[in-house]
Amino acid sequence: MSARPGEQPTAPYLEAVVSYGFRGSTRFHVPGHKGGEGADPGLRSALGDRALALDVSQDIEGIDVGAAPTPYERAERLAAAAYGADRTWFLTNGATQGNHALCLALAGPHAHVLIQRNSHASVIDGLVLSGGMASFLPPEYDAELGMAHGVAPEALAAALARSPEVGAAFIVSPTYYGMAADVRSCAQAAHAAGAALIVDNAWGSHFGFHPALPPSPLREGADAVLASTHKIVGSLTQSAMLHVARDGIVDPDAVARAVRVVRSTSPSSLLLASLDSARRQLAVHGEALLERTLAASARARAAIEAVPGCTVVGEKMVGRPGVAGWDPLRIVVDVRGTGCTGYEVAAALRAAYDIYVELATHATLVLVLGLGQPVEPLERFAHDFAETVRRISRPGRGPVIARPPVALEHQTVVPIREAFLGAGEPIPVREAIGRISCESIAGYPPGVPALLPGERVTGEVVDYLRALTAAGARLHGASDPSFTTLRVLVSSRQ
Numbered sequence: 001m002s003a004r005p006g007e008q009p010t011a012p013y014l015e016a017v018v019s020y021g022f023r024g025s026t027r028f029h030v031p032g033h034k035g036g037e038g039a040d041p042g043l044r045s046a047l048g049d050r051a052l053a054l055d056v057s058q059d060i061e062g063i064d065v066g067a068a069p070t071p072y073e074r075a076e077r078l079a080a081a082a083y084g085a086d087r088t089w090f091l092t093n094g095a096t097q098g099n100h101a102l103c104l105a106l107a108g109p110h111a112h113v114l115i116q117r118n119s120h121a122s123v124i125d126g127l128v129l130s131g132g133m134a135s136f137l138p139p140e141y142d143a144e145l146g147m148a149h150g151v152a153p154e155a156l157a158a159a160l161a162r163s164p165e166v167g168a169a170f171i172v173s174p175t176y177y178g179m180a181a182d183v184r185s186c187a188q189a190a191h192a193a194g195a196a197l198i199v200d201n202a203w204g205s206h207f208g209f210h211p212a213l214p215p216s217p218l219r220e221g222a223d224a225v226l227a228s229t230h231k232i233v234g235s236l237t238q239s240a241m242l243h244v245a246r247d248g249i250v251d252p253d254a255v256a257r258a259v260r261v262v263r264s265t266s267p268s269s270l271l272l273a274s275l276d277s278a279r280r281q282l283a284v285h286g287e288a289l290l291e292r293t294l295a296a297s298a299r300a301r302a303a304i305e306a307v308p309g310c311t312v313v314g315e316k317m318v319g320r321p322g323v324a325g326w327d328p329l330r331i332v333v334d335v336r337g338t339g340c341t342g343y344e345v346a347a348a349l350r351a352a353y354d355i356y357v358e359l360a361t362h363a364t365l366v367l368v369l370g371l372g373q374p375v376e377p378l379e380r381f382a383h384d385f386a387e388t389v390r391r392i393s394r395p396g397r398g399p400v401i402a403r404p405p406v407a408l409e410h411q412t413v414v415p416i417r418e419a420f421l422g423a424g425e426p427i428p429v430r431e432a433i434g435r436i437s438c439e440s441i442a443g444y445p446p447g448v449p450a451l452l453p454g455e456r457v458t459g460e461v462v463d464y465l466r467a468l469t470a471a472g473a474r475l476h477g478a479s480d481p482s483f484t485t486l487r488v489l490v491s492s493r494q
Ligand SMILES: Cc1ncc(COP(=O)(O)O)c(C=O)c1O
Pocket: 093, 094, 095, 096, 097, 119, 120, 122, 172, 176, 200, 202, 203, 228, 238, 239, 240
């Protein structure tokens, strides 16, 4: 049953939890803090009694049990209707959980999938769980800015033609830098090859809700779409949604089975309620809120562009390979003309103004705005940024980054699951060259996995990851964050 017209202004799950939470029912069920009265006083004063009263367990009559559709079912249906999906699942372990579920549903043992090389680490972890066979598609890469974009439809079509056994292609749109792929053409390429198109839209849960934004990937022909609703739309951290398209290639029942496997039997009602209310806000007021945020973003970008040595990277990239659109809620500033790195500018902003940005790289600073972005801090930022750059800039250009990993030869020798679960040993990174990695390591920034489980370690990869750590980047997934040692398969498995 689909959602009824006029239902979007309601939030049935939130309303049901509120009704139960505040009516004084006697609770002889989990959680043990009993609506807050039994909680540690420090937590009570930190979160407030209202939040604790709403922290209720699964299987409460009138919330997610009882006459169908329950408020919980209605909430997921309203989300599906808002996004134009056939089915939507609320996730309480982020888009990460969605990638795990999609791999279990679509990339079981012996199933072949094509993965964009700069996909989030959770796709690789999903393949560890599912045992699927992956081939990789490098994204378009801007070596100057150290920035990976999306995949070009032609590159996707060519990769699918080389691997006719592939049943699903996983792409990312938009990227961390807000660059959106040509999802429509990618969907056409995938479907022509008989493969499903899965779009990791973690950073684009607001797409399609304002004419100035890229369209929603579901409306462009994607078969399944992930949205990290918490990132921009404003649900609580760790909450996300997974959508399956109407009339798509992906079987919703297969996804439902897989979601159950990676779902807690005690999902947080606070996270679920936040998804329900975020969907309401987006569906009902999204366009108006985005209108205000887009105008504030345009003003901020103009002010930043006026700062000597700084350029905003965004609209001008559209049309480059792998970039079909961009998200004005991501302000990416190229600071190389200041003679400083993005890391230095970010540190100076923190020290002087207590400003925290989403990301700094050698070349850039990335600001993430929210759906209902408060305007005043953004206006203040323009001043604080200009003053900071004036104070710390020096002649010359900021250094270029180490060679990009996507330009390196990646030789997959052992399937991902086998390499991850196989007998491994940590050894000094220099000695690891020529051995097979058990680890997935992505440098943040730029966020492109340089090494995956099952790949042979090369000298170039080691040099690249060392250069990133020296520059202050974080190594996501590395068992030794200092990158002194690396876990490789024991010698008998090489
Ligand atoms: C492209 C992409 N997919 C998935 C995720 C995982 O999202 P979450 O943090 O909601 O689990 C991220 C997180 O940054 C991401 O950038």
